[in-house]
Structure formats: C-alpha cells, structure tokens
C-alpha cells in the first residue's frame with residue numbers, strides 16, 4: 178500500500194509556516210521582589226523570545242513581561258502583565274541589581290553611519306546616551322548572540338555606578354609607505370576629532386593578517402574589557418590583562434575591587450571557539466586599583482561560566498580537559514574567594530553508576546545558578562537523551578534531579594533563579610517551548626518542585642515519540658571501552674492507518690560530541706506532520722552518556738559511529754512498522770559526514786541522502802577548517818593517509834543514492850570545498866546530485882531565507898526520491 182505522505186509543495190510550505198510561528202525562548206530575567214502595601218510579595222519577569230518572520234525575511238526578537246505573586250515558598254498567582262513588543266537595535270540590555278535602572282547597548286544608523294550607543298535609563302528617562310563609536314576608545318562592542326556564553330557581557334557593578342562590557346581592541350590606523358598625507362586631510366581629521374596621533378599610524382601594517390576566534394566569531398580577535406563610569410561619563414579600557422589572552426565572561430568581584438573573567442590563550446594560535454569549550458583558558462582576577470592580574474584556576478585546562486555566590490564568598494565554574502574531544506564531561510569546580518582554595522565539587526563521570534547521573538555536559542551555566550543559601554548550584558544538562566535540571570550540593574557534591582519525574586519526559590533549561598524562584602523553559606518533540614516558574618525546595622526536604630506554567634503549552638497532539646536504547650552487537654563492541662550502549666529518539670505521526678508502513682528519515686547529529694535531546698525540533702516536527710517518521714541517533718561518542726562513551730569515538734570515526742547509526746536503523750526496521758524501501762539519511766557537519774559514509778558503506782540501502790555542510794575528506798579539511806586540532810598541524814603523510822581512509826570520499830565510488838548538498842558560502846568550520854569535492858566526485862560518477870548554495874551563510878545555515886529554503890529543498894528531495 179502506498180503511503181499518504183504530503184507531497185504538495187504548497188501544503189508542505191503551509192505546514193512549515195504554521196510550526197515556524199512557534200517562538201523560541203532566549204532569555205528570562207527575574208526582577209527584585211516588591212512588597213505591596215498589603216504585604217503581598219511579587220516580582221516581574223522580563224522575557225525575550227525569537228521568531229522567524231518569513232515575510233520580512235528576518236529573525237525577530239520580542240519581549241513579554243509576567244508577574245509572579247508568591248510567599249517566598251510557593252507561587253500564589255502568575256500571568257502575563259502585558260502584550261509582546263518587538264525589540265529592535267538592542268545589542269545588549271541589563272537591569273541594575275536594584276531594578277532602578279537599565280543599561281542598553283544600542284546599534285543604530287545616524288546620517289548613514291553605523292553607530293553604537295551605551296544608554297542608561299532611570300525611571301521613565303533615558304538619562305545617558307553615550308556615543309561609543311565617536312569616543313573611539315575601542316572597536317565594536319561584542320553582542321549577545323547565540324555565542325554570548327563566549328565573550329560578551331553587560332554587567333552592573335554592585336554599587337550600580339559602573340558598567341562593564343567587552344569590545345574589540347582599537348586597532349592602530351595603518352598606512353601604506355607610499356601614501357602621502359595632504360595637509361587638508363590632517364586638518365580634516367582634527368576637525369572631525371579623530372584624535373589619531375601621528376605615532377598611532379603604523380606604516381606597512383595595512384594588510385597584516387589578524388587571527389580571529391573562527392566560525393561565527395569572524396572579526397572577533399582581541400577583546401578588551403571596558404568600563405563606563407556612569408557619573409563621570411568616562412569609558413576606560415582596562416589595563417592589566419595579559420596581551421596573550423582574550424578576556425570574556427567578566428563580572429565584578431566582591432566589593433567591586435576588580436573584575437573576574439575567563440581568559441583564552443592566543444598561543445600557539447587561535448582555534449575556533451564555537452562548539453569547542455576545550456580551548457586552553459583560565460579564570461583571572463584583575464585588580465582595578467593596581468592593575469595586577471592574578472590567575473585563579475589551573476593553567477592546563479579549559480574553563481567557562483564563572484558564577485559568584487549570593488553571599489559573594491565563592492565562585493563556581495566549569496572545567497574540562499584541553500584538546501581531545503571538543504565537548505567532554507565537565508568538572509564543576511569552586512574557588513573560595515577568601516581562602517583562595519580551589520576544589521572539585523562534581524568530577525568527571527567515566528561510567529554512569531546506579532544513581533543514573535551521567536556527568537555534567539554544559540558549556541554554559543545559567544547567568545544565575547546559585548540557591549539563595551549559597552549552598553547549591555543548578556545545572557541544566559543532557560543526561561542521555563534528555564536535558565535535565567540538576568541541583569548540586571556544593572558541600573557534599575551530591576547531585577539530584579529536579580525534573581526526573583516529569584511525566585512528559587521533556588527537556589529543561591534554566592533561564593534564571595533568584596531567591597530560589599526558578600524560571601525554566603521546557604519542551605519535548607511534541608511540546609513547543611513553554612515557560613514555567615517554581616520554588617527550589619529547601620536543602621533538607623525531599624519535596625518535588627511545583628511547576629507553574631506562565632503560558633499554556635501548545636502540545637502537538639498528532640506527534641508521538643519515544644527514546645530507544647541500542648546495545649551494539651558483540652563484534653561492534655569497543656575493545657577499549659566495552660559494554661557501552663547508545664540511544665535514539667524516534668518521532669512519528671501518532672495516528673497511522675492500519676497496515677501502512679511509514680517512510681523513515683534517519684538523522685545522526687553533528688559534533689561528533691554533541692547530542693539530540695528530547696526537545697522541540699522544528700524540522701522533525703514538520704516531517705512528522707508530513708507523514709514521515711524520524712530517527713535521531715545518539716551514537717557512541719555523544720555527550721550525556723559518560724566520558725567513556727565520548728572517548729570511545731576518537732580514532733574510530735567513519736566506522737564505530739557509522740555502524741551505530743546503521744545498527745539503530747536496522748533495529749527500528751525489525752518492528753515492521755516502517756518501509757525498508759523508503760529510508761533516507763540526513764545530517765549536518767559530522768552528521769553529514771555520517772550520511773555520506775552510510776550511502777557509501779551500505780550501497781543502495783538509503784534511498785535518499787541530504788548533507789548540510791558535510792565533512793567529506795578529513796585530510797583535505799585539516800588545512801582549511803578553523804579547528805585544525807592536531808597538535809602541531811604539520812604535514813605528516815601517515816596521518817593524512819589515516820584521515821583519508823576514515824573519510825566518506827574513500828567510499829564515493831560505491832554511492833548509488835541521490836544526494837542533496839546544502840552549503841554555506843561563509844562556513845569557516847567545514848569549508849564548502851568539502852561539499853564541492855563530494856559534489857564533483859558524484860557528478861563524475863553520474864550519481865544524481867543537487868547542490869544548494871547559500872551566500873552570506875556560515876556553518877549553521879540559519880538565515881531565515883536559507884533555513885526555510887533548505888527545509889523545502891530537503892522535503893521535496895525526500896518526496897522525490899522516497900515516494901517518486
């Protein structure tokens with residue numbers, strides 16, 4: 178019997194449009210507690226959401242406020258306190274700790290010139306608007322994009338008199354040896370108050386190459402810490418940070434005596450930071466009076482997300498190994514501000530034990546993560562194929578879950594916590610993101626959190642999903658790391674006509690040290706509504722399953738991960754619910770590497786293949802990616818031979834499956850030459866291949882027109898080759 182998959186492009190784009198309307202939550206900030214004249218307590222929650230406006234071809238940001246009445250232990254009443262407002266031009270914004278003021282870094286165009294302003298709002302007045310561009314103290318301010326966890330910040334001092342942010346270092350004006358300066362231009366510069374001293378103009382430096390921090394951080398090369406003295410209207414660029422360090426994630430030390438920050442080392446050269454929290458970095462303190470800089474954490478590791486406790490006595494931060502897998506199991510470490518002692522609160526979990534805790538896998542703690550008593554820390558992170566909200570007792574190191582009993586088996590993120598009131602976002606493959614609040618139970622109780630939703634979750638009742646566990650067959654067990662299992666998420670239409678066998682789209686994730694958690698995922702949801710089943714595979718090497726699983730993969734890419742994905746597919750097909758003749762594979766980056774491998778190693782099994790910015794030849798990629806992680810990166814024929822032998826291009830002559838390639842013109846992570854190399858090989862072999870090329874897009878192919886076009890391109894490719 179033929180299946181009733183939706184094949185009409187208009188109907189498919191209609192489904193995409195419908196589900197694409199569901200916004201994502203990007204931020205929630207709890208305001209201070211206010212006591213009303215009748216003694217009732219309440220606080221405001223400021224939230225920011227993102228949504229794609231397909232008509233305007235723009236990703237938009239809007240805010241909505243909520244109010245929560247409570248008695249310090251439970252929520253009495255909560256709800257929205259107004260409608261949504263679109264936010265435009267705000268690069269960063271932050272309320273002061275007392276809630277009295279708000280700081281905004283705004284980008285706008287003045288008489289055709291792009292400018293950045295630092296604004297301070299007080300009550301209903303814009304009290305300051307400082308033209309940072311005109312001041313010329315530094316380059317562009319680092320913004321709060323998806324990579325905010327890396328460098329950027331906008332932080333009020335405890336005294337609320339100063340603001341801290343990160344910007345690109347001002348570069349000296351470069352000049353050619355052959356450029357003669359006319360007296361008029363010198364006069365003009367003076368007039369424009371450019372304040373460029375002759376000695377600042379360096380000759381012969383015009384075309385010097387500046388390393389940057391790679392994919393999605395293009396042009397971000399030398400960040401500097403900047404401080405605005407609000408009263409004095411004075412911006413200063415902080416001295417004292419070592420020259421060979423890029424500072425970020427900064428905050429004010431207790432008593433505002435100095436700044437604490439993460440510093441990433443430049444030597445021997447900068448490597449891409451996005452998705453790579455394993456870059457050598459340490460925690461530093463720079464004293465604001467003497468300018469002295471002190472290293473607080475060990476020198477041989479990678480750290481991130483330092484967070485000061487409410488009693489201002491301790492800092493927790495995440496730490497992991499340098500080099501090796503890009504994402505690993507982290508340690509939760511603590512630095513005591515007064516004794517200057519460092520300790521490990523939660524160590525790396527090699528193999529999960531009886532309690533089910535699989536370790537911490539996070540490159541970003543929530544901005545606030547401490548309990549009010551400064552005794553516990555909240556961490557949201559993958560635990561196998563779910564993102565769980567964990568609470569860690571910093572004295573005992575004991576870890577427990579606040580969300581393990583969730584009947585929907587959703588994935589949870591912590592957006593803010595203040596005086597034990599938590600704001601969380603939860604979602605699952607059948608529930609789009611929704612916002613809830615709840616109080617963290619006190620330390621010695623076993624009580625469960627009572628979560629109160631702030632918005633009704635719009636469940637997609639026609640989508641069913643489950644987590645499957647796979648145990649590799651004996652001949653595919655890893656000798657060094659034996660007995661590891663892995664998982665998959667199977668998402669499918671809830672109602673299936675009797676006797677109907679669904680087509681199956683297999684999706685291995687990228688990374689490879691990443692994970693597909695049971696959260697809201699737009700494309701699988703639309704595919705499901707179209708009538709496809711989708712299998713997301715967390716092969717061995719995925720994060721969330723223990724450090725051993727991660728370590729089992731390096732050296733075995735192209736075999737262990739490929740076999741795991743294929744084994745998962747065969748196991749799922751055994752149930753007889755899916756059509757064996759209608760199986761497709763789709764993946765991006767390392768997921769694209771796996772897709773291209775699978776069609777070569779299992780000739781003809783997969784009837785359609787989709788690869789977004791795939792890695793196709795490790796040997797040719799090593800010289801062009803922003804993450805050439807091999808220690809010295811010097812030519813070595815034996816290493817290149819190994820890389821080639823583990824690459825999909827090695828198997829390309831066996832490929833019969835039609836391939837759709839989607840490439841970003843500006844991808845620094847997996848340069849598009851990788852996809853082009855595969856494309857040309859397939860063309861030469863006369864295998865059907867189509868290439869979609871997205872100018873202005875990097876590795877994530879996330880510009881609105883690219884993402885929507887890519888979705889339609891993939892959907893129609895699957896329809897053509899699975900159902901045609």
Ligand SMILES: CC(=O)N[C@@H](C)C(=O)N[C@@H](C)C(=O)O
Pocket residue numbers: 451452453503686687688689691765766767768792846847876
């Ligand atoms: C570390 C990293 O970025 N690796 C790429 C090859 C990759 O697979 N990226 C994943 C995370 C992606 O989905 O982009």
